[in-house]
Amino acid sequence: MNQNLLIWDLWLPLVINFCLSIFVYCMTVRLIPKLTDKFLKANLFGIDVNKKSRNKVPEAFGVVVGCIYLLALFFFIPVPFGRTFISDDNFPHHEFVELIAAMLSICCMLLLGFADDVLDLAWRYKLLFPSVASLPILMVYFVNFNSTIIMVPLPARAWLGAASVNLGMFYYLYMLLTTVFCTNAINILAGVNGLEAGQALVIACSVTVFNFIELAGPLYKTHQFSLYLMLPFIAATAALLKHNWYPSKVFVGDTFCYFAGMTFAAVGILGHFSKTMMLFFVPQIFNFVYSVPQLFHFVPCPRHRMPRLNKAGLLEASRFQVSTQNMPFLSRFILKVFSLFGLIDRQDESKMAQVNNMTLINLILIWCGPMREDKLTMALLLVQVSCSCIAFMIRYPLASYFYDVPVM
Amino acid sequence: MNQNLLIWDLWLPLVINFCLSIFVYCMTVRLIPKLTDKFLKANLFGIDVNKKSRNKVPEAFGVVVGCIYLLALFFFIPVPFGRTFISDDNFPHHEFVELIAAMLSICCMLLLGFADDVLDLAWRYKLLFPSVASLPILMVYFVNFNSTIIMVPLPARAWLGAASVNLGMFYYLYMLLTTVFCTNAINILAGVNGLEAGQALVIACSVTVFNFIELAGPLYKTHQFSLYLMLPFIAATAALLKHNWYPSKVFVGDTFCYFAGMTFAAVGILGHFSKTMMLFFVPQIFNFVYSVPQLFHFVPCPRHRMPRLNKAGLLEASRFQVSTQNMPFLSRFILKVFSLFGLIDRQDESKMAQVNNMTLINLILIWCGPMREDKLTMALLLVQVSCSCIAFMIRYPLASYFYDVPVM
Numbered sequence: 001m002n003q004n005l006l007i008w009d010l011w012l013p014l015v016i017n018f019c020l021s022i023f024v025y026c027m028t029v030r031l032i033p034k035l036t037d038k039f040l041k042a043n044l045f046g047i048d049v050n051k052k053s054r055n056k057v058p059e060a061f062g063v064v065v066g067c068i069y070l071l072a073l074f075f076f077i078p079v080p081f082g083r084t085f086i087s088d089d090n091f092p093h094h095e096f097v098e099l100i101a102a103m104l105s106i107c108c109m110l111l112l113g114f115a116d117d118v119l120d121l122a123w124r125y126k127l128l129f130p131s132v133a134s135l136p137i138l139m140v141y142f143v144n145f146n147s148t149i150i151m152v153p154l155p156a157r158a159w160l161g162a163a164s165v166n167l168g169m170f171y172y173l174y175m176l177l178t179t180v181f182c183t184n185a186i187n188i189l190a191g192v193n194g195l196e197a198g199q200a201l202v203i204a205c206s207v208t209v210f211n212f213i214e215l216a217g218p219l220y221k222t223h224q225f226s227l228y229l230m231l232p233f234i235a236a237t238a239a240l241l242k243h244n245w246y247p248s249k250v251f252v253g254d255t256f257c258y259f260a261g262m263t264f265a266a267v268g269i270l271g272h273f274s275k276t277m278m279l280f281f282v283p284q285i286f287n288f289v290y291s292v293p294q295l296f297h298f299v300p301c302p303r304h305r306m307p308r309l310n311k312a313g314l315l316e317a318s319r320f321q322v323s324t325q326n327m328p329f330l331s332r333f334i335l336k337v338f339s340l341f342g343l344i345d346r347q348d349e350s351k352m353a354q355v356n357n358m359t360l361i362n363l364i365l366i367w368c369g370p371m372r373e374d375k376l377t378m379a380l381l382l383v384q385v386s387c388s389c390i391a392f393m394i395r396y397p398l399a400s401y402f403y404d405v406p407v408m
Numbered sequence: 409m410n411q412n413l414l415i416w417d418l419w420l421p422l423v424i425n426f427c428l429s430i431f432v433y434c435m436t437v438r439l440i441p442k443l444t445d446k447f448l449k450a451n452l453f454g455i456d457v458n459k460k461s462r463n464k465v466p467e468a469f470g471v472v473v474g475c476i477y478l479l480a481l482f483f484f485i486p487v488p489f490g491r492t493f494i495s496d497d498n499f500p501h502h503e504f505v506e507l508i509a510a511m512l513s514i515c516c517m518l519l520l521g522f523a524d525d526v527l528d529l530a531w532r533y534k535l536l537f538p539s540v541a542s543l544p545i546l547m548v549y550f551v552n553f554n555s556t557i558i559m560v561p562l563p564a565r566a567w568l569g570a571a572s573v574n575l576g577m578f579y580y581l582y583m584l585l586t587t588v589f590c591t592n593a594i595n596i597l598a599g600v601n602g603l604e605a606g607q608a609l610v611i612a613c614s615v616t617v618f619n620f621i622e623l624a625g626p627l628y629k630t631h632q633f634s635l636y637l638m639l640p641f642i643a644a645t646a647a648l649l650k651h652n653w654y655p656s657k658v659f660v661g662d663t664f665c666y667f668a669g670m671t672f673a674a675v676g677i678l679g680h681f682s683k684t685m686m687l688f689f690v691p692q693i694f695n696f697v698y699s700v701p702q703l704f705h706f707v708p709c710p711r712h713r714m715p716r717l718n719k720a721g722l723l724e725a726s727r728f729q730v731s732t733q734n735m736p737f738l739s740r741f742i743l744k745v746f747s748l749f750g751l752i753d754r755q756d757e758s759k760m761a762q763v764n765n766m767t768l769i770n771l772i773l774i775w776c777g778p779m780r781e782d783k784l785t786m787a788l789l790l791v792q793v794s795c796s797c798i799a800f801m802i803r804y805p806l807a808s809y810f811y812d813v814p815v816m
């Protein structure tokens with residue numbers, strides 16, 4: 001790359017973005033405490049059930065974080081295109097529309113998330129909203145790339161008789177499902193102070209590291225685009241985490257989970273690394289699969305599955321009751337398999353069994369024993385960080401065994 | 409124009425947009441009553457002060473209307489570009505980004521409006537929010553057109569020595585102020601059942617008629633773009649008006665006023681007819697100028713300036729008190745000038761004078777006498793319709809005396 005181009009096109013926008021991110025952090029950190037009263041007055045609060053005090057904690061602060069993030073990006077819009085204004089190059093409309101469409105999807109998800117927090121909408125909307133909000137980015141993907149070909153891993157090529165497969169419409173379905181998954185995944189792995197913002201921060205940092213590594217590669221443009229969205233996101237989320245950390249002074253709300261999920265989905269899809277992105281979501285994927293028996297009511301599912309506060313002030317796994325007599329075959333089978341792998345803790349009583357609710361949070365509590373809430377969040381974030389490390393190992397040294405060209 | 413092109417490019421997207429608009433109307437009409445309980449439960453309600461019953465009326469339904477409108481537009485995104493998918497033409501990224509940027513500005517304004525309704529934010533945000541939310545459309549205007557030249561009217565040309573003037577940066581400032589004005593104008597002319605939605609509907613219909621006339625002209629593309637946004641807006645607003653009409657079952661909230669204002673601003677700016685758009689806002693401009701002495705506290709301004717219910721169940725003009733002794737020169741001058749033009753009704757008592765609050769609503773009540781709320785809304789909408797008719801007269805027969813080329 002030309003030395004001049006390298007500075008103007010690659011690093012200057014990133015440096016400006018970084019400065020803007022510092023501004024986002026400072027503004028968010030200062031604005032959150034100023035708005036708590038407004039939220040309480042607007043009846044937007046939750047009760048922190050894992051505290052003895054059971055204080056009202058203002059809820060849905062994702063909307064504040066998301067708005068500051070969007071406003072910062074609005075001011076950033078002209079920056080990546082600065083050089084084309086003063087040179088005679090054609091204006092890169094296709095790059096411009098990517099940025100605008102990503103913001104539109106994020107803004108739409110933020111609006112729907114906040115509406116959900118305020119109005120407490122039905123469950124079906126949690127699947128409908130992200131599907132609709134993702135349409136602008138899918139449309140831009142279709143117009144700008146429309147690449148629906150995936151590489152087949154080397155060992156499978158002889159079997160399939162091809163080095164690549166064109167998934168066509170199914171690739172769009174996959175991207176749509178990715179969006180729905182991302183927007184809900186963080187929401188499902190939640191319920192402990194600082195966990196939602198913490199996991200989003202770890203994922204965002206992992207994506208950022210990945211983007212910086214790939215800046216040296218041939219697809220540097222798309223990774224630069226991803227960084228534009230990720231750096232201010234890290235700043236906004238870090239500021240939120242500061243106030244959301246144990247003991248939480250504010251709650252993030254569904255708004256934040258939707259906002260974060262859509263940002264990751266937009267970055268993964270338009271940055272062409274939706275598969276690598278999924279590697280950073282392994283704890284969420286595990287938590288979702290682990291929760292399936294309860295979510296689909298194959299085994300009983302109580303209204304809340306959060307850990308509960310014991311008398312020592314520590315959190316311990318919450319449990320559901322199941323009758324050991326007349327247990328349907330499917331439930332019996334699931335409990336058998338799960339206990340074979342040490343994934344559940346079953347305490348049999350006369351006619352009933354007490355089994356822990358199937359979430360990653362409860363699993364950690366069963367494996368490590370009861371602990372204080374902040375220790376639990378730390379443990380869960382440690383799992384997230386470890387999974388990101390493993391993801392990098394899969395993505396770099398291991399992928400070369402399965403693919404002869406770099407994968408996305 | 410080629411016959412084939414005419415059908416494919418011009419009319420087919422409009423017909424699809426029209427069908428989508430019918431769907432928007434049906435869906436909005438049905439969804440609003442279903443959501444009233446949710447809004448009341450979320451503490452989003454207002455008291456209808458112009459009714460004896462003083463019922464709780466759910467507030468901020470602009471968010472429902474706006475979300476349905478946006479979702480419909482999301483599904484519409486691919487339609488105008490359908491032909492380029494099956495032909496070998498280059499994809500018109502510049503048109504694509506206009507649509508996406510307009511939606512981004514509208515979505516952002518909807519989010520900020522809803523946040524304002526829920527959290528009841530300070531006054532300064534009412535100026536800040538639209539300024540920021542308009543950045544995407546201004547950026548697209550800069551990239552796609554960057555035409556900051558305005559035609560000078562014929563009589564002024566000899567004096568200025570030029571047929572056109574390049575306003576440069578000031579044109580962008582003008583567009584920014586237009587956006588701030590549009591988003592707040594409807595909000596200021598409000599307080600009577602059905603008025604906000606009604607005036608927005610009249611303006612939208614006027615814009616639509618104008619666009620259809622101009623479809624035959626050389627700039628048909630931009631007017632077609634405007635229609636894409638206007639037809640579903642008319643549908644959504646008509647549905648809202650059905651429930652917001654006297655006696656209101658729902659209130660529209662700041663959300664709707666912001667949403668409507670930003671939609672008009674986006675259409676006016678990206679459709680290149682921001683000056684014609686202002687002609688349709690004459691009642692709002694009059695109301696704003698008329699309100700200035702109170703808004704800037706040159707004369708006293710009570711907290712609410714809405715008309716009040718008299719004992720006969722009719723609405724009459726609300727009033728403010730002003731001391732006739734020691735009245736500052738500026739107040740005395742303003743009241744003198746206004747009463748010279750018959751714009752205020754002043755009732756002098758011993759040391760005080762009772763003057764009507766300076767809004768178009770109160771002015772109508774003074775000119776026509778007390779009337780029932782729905783009659784008042786009808787009268788105000790009639791004013792709006794008359795002003796639109798005058799606007800068309802200014803725009804078409806009159807403009808040819810002042811300009812030798814069509815103006816925008």
